[in-house]
Amino acid sequence: MTSPEQDRKELVEWQRNPPAGFKHKVTDNLQRWIIEAIGAPGTLYANDTYQLQVDFPEHYPMESPQASVIFLPPAPLHPHIYSNGHICLDILYDSWSPAMTVSSICISILSMLSSSTEKQRPIDNDRYVKNCKNGRSPKETRWWFHDDKV
Template structure:
């Protein structure tokens, strides 16, 4: 059992349950375009189908996201990974870990290191829908289908069960 799955085994707090039930109800009324929630009886783990946007490298391709919610969601970010096979993308590792950046001018500092909305710059105001839209935007803006340069090293280091939330991400290319 990985450290991330051990954490996800803790029961959701009442606040987390209420928030997730509200988000799920909103999703069912108005799902983000290009996404489909796969219905299960597990509120703590969502499986979401992602359809690549038309006119992009990922058009007509379908992937699955696995979203695991921690006990204290939304005060703590969910863990979001692509289930195998993960799309080929410069910010998606072959094990499904995502380096999702916030490329807004406010998020970048003077040396172009961006903040990561699934990690350091998580905000309780974010929702599963906003995460999905950010992921689709990241996929849609890619100009190449390739793994990150350090994919093999990173995936090898994650074999011990490391969660992507335990990674210190560094990003220097805000064009992808």
Template sequence: MTSSSAPSRKALSKIACNRLQKELTEWQVNPPTGFRHKVNDNLQKWTIDVTGAPGTLYANETYQLQVEFPVNYPMEAPQAIFVPPGPLHPHIYSNGHICLDILYDSWSPAMTVSSVCISILSMLSSSPAKERPADNDRYVKNCKNGRSPKETRWWFHDDKV
């Protein structure tokens, strides 16, 4: 039996390709503040440098975000993971998985890579402390073998961080 935990490697749909080309062009003209897309030839997998906002716990710290797009993007949310070591944050696990509702249950096709990035930066900026989620060790242990964060049943209960 094969594992279905790795993100799909199927080719993007024509709609997804067109949408991502448009988003990439817009990004190149007007990137969100604090983010830098590392150019590669893979439209389905973006690597983005994230720099913490001035005046926050993460000011001047840079982290790498890996964003992978499903075949039927934008109808389905992209998978966004911090490449370890990610920021110490109550909603970011040590394996890079991010507990943020717009990446899962609250995704809307109207959202873009830029809006996801801005939401992640906002989440970082509002954190009162640099710490891992309380259940980090248990969660990471359960994610062995490359399990996708999309396979997690997230419980969004803390809207203060």
């Protein structure tokens, strides 16, 4: 079960050694982090700024924070990021490990953005977003990880 001490420990580590291109926006809620992400230099997203929301589940880190690692509007245009902010990234779901941290998630997301060759929505964006009405979590989606190029 996640505890305030564990959340604080991860936050202290983040403040001591934040991943390049990310900044934690301080709030009173240790269970929900808002993180500013800045696109890496030399990529399609260079200097673009986005906000990630990370909600920690009750059993974090044994359970991934995938229920809510989402981009707040406006989400970046990317083949693996839906317009509602949901992210199709295997480490948030099938490949989660309790050894991962918010920092490692952020680095993976930045890598995914940096490797993209075009700014576009996933081809099934409209259908997916329509099916996510009424607050459906990305955790309820059966993801199909078929494209490791972006």
